Amino acid sequence: MASGEDDDPIIEEIDVYLAKSLSDKLYLFQYPVRPSTMTYDDVNHLSAKIKPKQQKVELEMAINTMSPNYCRSKGEQIALNVDGTTYEETNTYSAKMMDKQSFTSIQATTNTSRYAAAVFRKGELHVTPLTGILQMRPSFSYLDKADTKTREREAANEGGDSSQDEAEEDVKAITVRFSRPESEQARQRRIQSYEFLQRKQAEEPWVHLHYHGVKDSRSEHERQYMFCQSVDASENSELVKSPKEYLAMLMPPLAEEKVIKPVGPSNVLSMAQLRTLPLGDQVKTLMKNVKVMPFANLMGLLASGTDSTSVLRCIQQVALLVQGNWVVKSDVLYPKNTCSPHSGVPAEVLCRGRDFVMWRFTLERSVMRKEITSIIKLPPEDVKEFLEHVAVPRVNRGWEFMLPTDAEFIKKHQDIAHRQHMLWLGIQSKLEKVFNFSKEDFIPKNSPQPEPVHISGEQRLKMAQERAQEKQKERDAKKSPGGVHVKQEAVSDREDEPMDTSSSSAIPNGSLNGYPGDHTNGNGGSPADTSSLELQEFVRKTFRKHFVLTLSEFKRLFNLHLASMPAGRSVFHSVSDHMLQDAILSSQCKQINVPFPAQSKAASDEQKVFGLWETGDEFDKHRRLLYDLFTKNYRVRRNMVQAKLAQEFENPSKAEIDRVLHDCCSSHAGMWYLKGTIQS
Known part of the structure; x- marks a missing residue:
């Protein structure tokens, strides 16, 4: 410090005083769209007003209409x-020309604790803290008013016959609704909404002010308050802080800036934020978002100088090698105890289905969606999601792997490629047990393949089904010496029917939805008896819950039920549409012959409607009367239902009518339809 003082001697000492008279009233106005040499000091200020809580100021200043730079015609x-052309007291421009302009403030900063205005007099520096720093910008609210006038004139011109229209307008019923109690979470969202903030800001009243120019005597009087009113030496305290403490007082650390983050979607991570994570998390995040990526691209996304060996070690934990490219593992996309956002299928079942899709791409460049669906027996939307992760659709060629084979990576990292090959063999072994197939059922990867364009998806599906039928017959011959045969039924080719689980569309060796079929029950009974009892039990529970179902919807629910069963627990050997209908009709249900319109585009399964007929409760008769109405028309009005029930029951209550309608029907546009029969 001694040497520093010699090099930088003190040449003058200045006393600093803190003035507090204007500490809660002093604002700094900035005019960012105006050069500093062109001030508004000499411009006539017509009005001024402020909202103190919001620190919002509005000023009106006159425009010199006599200036040679003023365009009179434009004004x-x-x-x-x-x-407009009429004169009113509320007119914005009483002189019939634009003779004034408005300025509206915005806050330049919300924290002014480090800013002050200072004046210097007689060797003393007097400092007054600032209440706010406001930037005054021109307001163009007059354009909004002009636009409103234009719309009003257009509406007046088009509304010549409004009186006639109003006379002919029908009387409409008004529905009164009572709002539910607001939850705390909903309240927080509401008070943070833009509409709520705008309304709160509008509620604060304006405080009108008087403007005094720079040279006005009142301004000079107010400027005197910028000097400390009491300069008694006895009240002053000597600074006893060390230089480091004093510097910390002058420039405190900005703790608030550490927690402020740019507002953005919760699932978006910038590259700057990404590189603050550990390397393993960086690789996992990238692969989870990209799904499939060559190793060279992955290295390009990471920070320069990242060790490739460490990246290879991390990538093998979250991805698998497919045709030389890395594809994210299924359990990373579908963590345990989650389910499909499309169909609700559990994550374990999704992972097995997606692993099968990835395994198929290790054998060949293209796969057929129908063939995949027939094997893994998952809903079409889930299968489509699996394929969209790693492949692109091609006309008449199915789904092709989206990236070319990275032969360079395989050649350069043969040890990793071999390790991944062994890993795929283990996955293949598990898939063969789950889906009950063998690798020979598919085209080997290295064998010559014909162009995919020559083999359609229907042909591939038919070939797979024929192989399944042959193996099914062989197994039945071994298991049933007496020669009991199961009736074979044709499978529908529609992609929206993944539930038709007849033998012709069954998995090889009788697996269904990825599970091997059980052939004996625990008591030694036949599989047909066990599956029939299980099926009827499922029908009973399902219709007790839904009351009315189309065949299409029931097949979807049954498919989800099978997909959610643990591996090896399924007792369903093969279930056709005919068997499903028989099970429904034998479980206190009946088919409702709904007379759909001739031009209806609904599929046949959507036009097969079944309703619960007998439950033993008091509402059985109500439902039967309702079903009778729907045998005459595919849609009814509420008053028709009320009249029908009134014929059988004296004065049925509103609660009874509501219950039977909501149990069995859906409402649309004032009409009631049986569940699942609303025509789009």
Whole structure:
């Protein structure tokens, strides 16, 4: 410090005083769109007002209409657009020309604790803290007013026959609704909404002010308050802080800036934020978002100088090698105890289905979606999601792997490629047990393949089904010496029917939805008896819950039920549409012959409607009367239901009518339809 003092001697000492008289009233105005040499000091200020809590100020200043730079015709045109041709006291421009302009403030900063205004006099520096720093910008609210006038004139011109229209308008019923109690979470969202903030800001009243120019005597009087009113030496305290403490007082650390983050979607991570994570998390995040990526691209996304060996070690934990490219593992996309957002299928079942899709791409460049669906027996939307992760659709060629084979990576990292090959063999072994197939059922990867364009998806599906039938017959011959045969039924080719689980569309060796079929029950009974009892039990529970179902919807629910069963627990050997209908009809249900319109585009399964007929409760008769109405028309009005029930029951209550309608029907556009029969 001694040497520093010699090099930088003190040449003058200045006393600093803190003035507090204007500490809660002093604002700094900035005019960012105006050069500093062109001030508004000499401009006539017409009005001023402020909202103190919001620190919002509005000023009106006169425009010199006699200036040679003022365009009089343009000013008159603007006034005409804003106020029209009539004269009113509320007109914006009373002089019939734009003779004033408005300025509205915005806060330059919300924290002014480090800013002050200072004046120097007689060797003393007097400092007054600032209440706010406001940037005054021109307001163009007059344009909004002109636009409103234009719309009003257009509406007046088009509304010549409004009186006639009003006379012919029908009387409409008004529905009164009572709002539910607001939850705390909903309240927090509401008070943070833009609409709520705008309304709160509008509620604060304006405080009108008087403007005094720079040279006005009142301004000079107010400027005196910027000097400390008491300069008694006895009240002053000597600074006893060390230089480091004093510097910390002058420049405190900005703790608030550490927690402020840019507002953005919760699932978006910037590259700057990404590189703050550990390397393993960086690789996992990238692979989870990209799904499939060559190793060279992955290295390009990571920070320069990242060790490739460490990246290879991390990538093998979250991805698998497919045709030389890395594809994210299924359990990373579908963590345990989650389910499909499309169909609700559990994550374990999704992972097995997606692993099968990835395994198929290790054998060949293209796969057929129908063939995949027939094997893994998952809903079409889930299968489509699996394929979209790693492949692109090609005309007449199915789904092709989206990236070319990275032969360079395989050649350069043969040890990793071999390790991944062994890993795929283990996955293949598990898939063969789950889906009950063998690798020979598919085209080997290295064998010559014909162009995919020559083999359609229907042909591939038919070939797979024929192989399944042959193996099914062989197994039945071994298991049933007496020669009991199961009736074979054709499978529908529609992609929206993944539930038709007849033998012709069954998995090889009788697996269904990825599970091997059980052939004996625990008591030694036949599989047909066990599956029939299980099926009827599922029908009973399902219709007790839904009351009315189309065949299409029931097949979807049954498919989800099978997909959610643990591996090896399924007792369903093969279930056709005919068997499903028989099970429904034998479980206190009946088919409702709904007379759909001739031009209806609903599929046949959507037009097969079944309703619960007998439950033993008091509402059985109500439902039967309702079903009878729907045998005459595919849609009914509420008053028709009320009249029908009134014939059988005296004065049925509103609660009874509501219950039977909501149990069995859906409402649309004032009409009631049986569940699942609303025509789009």
